[in-house]
Amino acid sequence: MINQVYRLVSPRQFEIAYKERSLSNHVIVRPTHLSICAADQRYYSGKRNKATLEKKLPMALIHEGIGKVVHDPKGILKVGTRVVMIPNTPTEKDEIIGENYLRSSKFRSSGYDGFMQDYVFLRHDRLVPLFDELDSNIASFIELMTISMHAISRFEAKAHTRRQTIGVWGDGNLGFITTLFLKYLYPNTKVIVFGKNDYKLDHFSFANEVYNIDTIPEHVTIDHAFECVGGLGSQSAINQIIDLIKPEGTILPLGVSEYPVELNTRMILEKGLTMIGSSRSGYDDFVKTVNFLKNNLEVLDYLQTLIASVNSIKCIQDITDSFEMDLTTSWGKTVINWNI
Structure with missing residues (x-):
């Protein structure tokens, strides 16, 4: 079959490419809901360095998304099943190194075509079925949620067990x-958010405490910290964490x-950090995240507030x-x- 792939060929310019694909043993998924990530935006706006753009373009963007199964050669997934698509594609297994850290793994919309295609061909282990109560617009950015879930899993496995107070730096998504x-x-841990935009911090109603990074009280200390700032701002964020964290705490830079x-x-x-x-x-x-959402349906109401806009794409101009x-x-x- 001929598949249409909508590729970024240069900053701010998309074109359609036609790729012939055989049905083979892959599950064929029709993307339905996608979400734009900051990494996609850096490619689109040309904010990656010239050498990187020349190496990776042309390329279909988007690595956050869900779709519906249109064909499963093994009959495991019924036609019409909603699934979240996993962008990381390992080519080998290692008993020590996780699939997302193997240098041989491929990642969609980072050197390999992402989900902006008519159909996406995926292995069964690159799909996780969704539950009925999950709104598709929220589900579109499950991949971003898995970044948090993965970091928390690493924290759980490696950080010491005194977890009275955890700090999160960053007031973005x-x-x-x-x-x-x-x-x-x-639930028994005090979670404190540190950010610089008061109008964003107003959204963190579920946090125990919220502080602007310029007005942190002197008494505030933390046991562990997650840095979610990024860019050059991560330097000041991590150094502020180092100042406030107690000895032998754990810092997770994201x-x-x-x-x-x-x-x-x-x-x-x-x-001794x-x-x-x-x-x-x-x-x-992905499995952990979907199960977490299913078992904590009230979380979906908070995640709904993260949706800034929903745009219907019917042509290339709509993508732009x-x-x-x-x-x-x-x-x-x-x-x-x-x-x-």
Whole structure:
């Protein structure tokens, strides 16, 4: 069959490519709801360096999305089943290294075509069925939720057990989701949010305490911290964490920066701190996240507030318009209803 793939060929310019695909053993999924990620936006707006753009383009964007099964050669998934699509595609297994850390793994919309296609061909282990109560617009950014879930799983496995207070730095989408998940997974723990935008911090009603990073009371300390700032701002965020965290605490940096940042290594050593890297996610994280949402339906009401806009895509110009709109969005996620 001939599949249409909607690729970014240069910043702000999309074109249709036609790829012949055999049915083979893959499940064929029709994307229905997608969500724009900051990484997609950096490609679209040309904010990656020239060498990276030349290496990775042309490429279909979007790695957050759900769809409906249109064909399963093994008959495991019924036609019409809603599924979340997993962008990470491992090519090998390792008993020590997770699938999302294997250098051989492929990741959609980062060197490989993402979900902006008429149909996506996926292995069975790259799909997780969804439950009926889950709104499709919310489900479109489950992949982002799995980033938080994966980091929390690493925290659970590696951090010491004194968890009276956890700090989350960052008042954006990732900080919101991480804080929300921490509050439900550790209901007896005080979760404090640190950000710089008061109008964004107003959305964190479920947090125990919320502070502007410029007006933190002197008495505030934390046992562990998650950094969800990213960019050059991650430098000041992590250094502020180092100042406020108690000895032998754990820091989980989640924010991606295009450039190296300087850290106060002297205090990392003096306090005996542990830093745990965390990037992307794998199949198990998607299963955990879907089950978590199913068992905590009230969380969906909070996640609904993250939807900034929902845009119907019927032609290439609609794709461009949605990315341009996303550039001007100060809060929340831009969701795409894929009707092209």
